[in-house]
Amino acid sequence: MGRVVLKVENLVKYFPVKAGVFKRTVGWIRAVDGVSFEVRERETFGLVGESGCGKTTVGMTILRLYEPTSGRIIVDDEDTTYFFFPKWKARRYISNTYVKRFLAEGEGIVEKLEGVDRRYAEIFFKEAKKSPRKFISILLDDLEEKRKNFRKEMQIIFQDPYSSLNPRLRVKSIVGEGIVVHKIAGGREALEKVKTILEDVGIPANYMYRFPHEFSGGQRQRIGIARALSLSPKVVIADEAVAALDVSIRSQIINLLEDLQREHKLTYIFISHDLAVVRHISDRIGVMYLGKMVELADKKELFSNPLHPYTVALMSAIPIPDPTRKKQRIILPGDVPSPINPPSGCRFHPRCPIAREVCSKEEPLLRDVGGGHLVACHFPGGLR
């Protein structure tokens, strides 16, 4: 099992609902409501759920294309949450998250902590000598550098290969932009790099002076992948990266992603609504429903022993390309409720075939039922 490269802790993202002439905030869309998970080095972590479950928001928030409402995003034992905050907000965040706790607990806390907390505590007590101001300035010192580095290490592949490539740039500029911006290489050397990457993803290098419209959907997605890989990132988030592609092209791209992962030692977060694709490509899988993580387990474990009723229903709802396997489908009644006003207790209870009274009152916590199999349900395994 690899080292943890990305840790998402209690991630919350609310979007305001505005109404009226003055655009007053009248409510909140709770797109992501307290999601935690870890991604290990060189694995593929699959995030699966239906539309509106918040899986894309999780991806976008990790990349700080959205600012998180609360929670922490830790990359390689570095808290990246405040990287893209304005200065005042970053100060407040560091003070609230670390300084107050460190001051309250005293130096003895260092031994009890691990990971990023321990590192920061050591900086606080040793380097900054308990001075909050000094501590904050140490953390914010090379923020520009940190931001740039973060952008380099975290990349994304988008769903739609048509709208995600700038139609007015040639392929060489699309793929080479990052290489130039991050001063990895310039001039001829940059061009060579672009060539190698394009060949890696199966686009002939002499195509690099073409524009996106000259390519088919599958080829465009390859260009999008080349762009994501151009900076040798640590983590690549693939947000529905194969959903828009035809079946025969989809399998090409899935195989390509798998090959690239091996060659470039990549870590993927693979976001998809398609459980079959997620099953194929992932090592561990998290199932989301209405802004919550409802189940998280190893792929093998999840498919042989799904415990959350939603996971079971989701699996049984997928049509299998095999006519004799006309199995008994579990048909969930109704629709996914609105994330503005999510149901009380367990958010799945209005559609759950085994819901009891407690389910509408108490929210089940995500807990380990053994072997790293996490599930948020009062009656795990109650539906088969």
Next chain:
Amino acid sequence: MTALLEVRDLSTYFFLSEGIVKAVDEVSFTLNSNEVLGIVGETGSGKSVTVKSIMRLVRVPGKIVKGQVLYKGQNLLELSERDMQKIRGKEIAMIFQDPMMSLNPLYTVGDQLMETIVYHMGYDRRKAYMRAVEMLELVGIPEPEKRMNSYPFEFSGGMRQRVVIAIALSCNPSVLIADEPTTALDVTIQAQILELMKELQREFKTGMLYITHNLGVIASIADRVMVMYGGRHVEMGLTDQIFYSPKHPYTKMLLRSVPRVDKRLEKLESIPGQPPRMLDTPPVCPFLPRCPRRLERCFRELPQMVEVEPNHFVRCFNPMD
């Protein structure tokens, strides 16, 4: 016995400034009542244009250049537009992919249901209202009388698709054409809609053309399957034949390239190359450039549909064993 719907050598071309796109090229098939024929194919294979041609909904620069569409023995391509309007919705109804596009956002669901019923069945408004409520109830919309006054935006995607199904079935059509009706929906909602369509199809003994690119959906709903590629039908047979003993190399490779929920495949088999560019295609097998089993003969002539076992037809000189 004459088939309910018979399509013979249907060809629809699009005349563009760059050249001619043979979107549908000599496609033939039959559909009987109380039968579901699945049409499966990828983007650009011509499956949607085929059914649009049947309904005569192809617009310029597209043109139906030849062929016959026989509905109960009557050639729809020879009817006047006026007579055709009596067929659409009444005899042959259609469900489209995106329910938001097929419902008018400015009219209530009730109005839209009743419009169809009044036009085709000649009911008065009171009777049409009763029928509309009955239909909404049939497709599983709770509190149908209240929902008659709702606008499409007040419904969720799955509910909207139910309304579209209600409209399509309101005049008891003999043929129902469903063009990717569940593609825009989530899997749990897709399961609901599929179940509903199967149930209603059996109840009314409708002949149904079900178009999709999703092999899983086809396997669960179709009695027979037609596989299309590059504007041509390349294989046709009973669902079991297509899934268990596919004869066309394309069908076989397509089936192997789908990731499965029910089992782990080591590596997905992928079909090399790109889907065909449809411009000015030569009269050979459209799959030729990507085919691993091609023969020299394939470069010279187009194979015809050959019956390899009862009910199972394939267009290939070198079919799989």
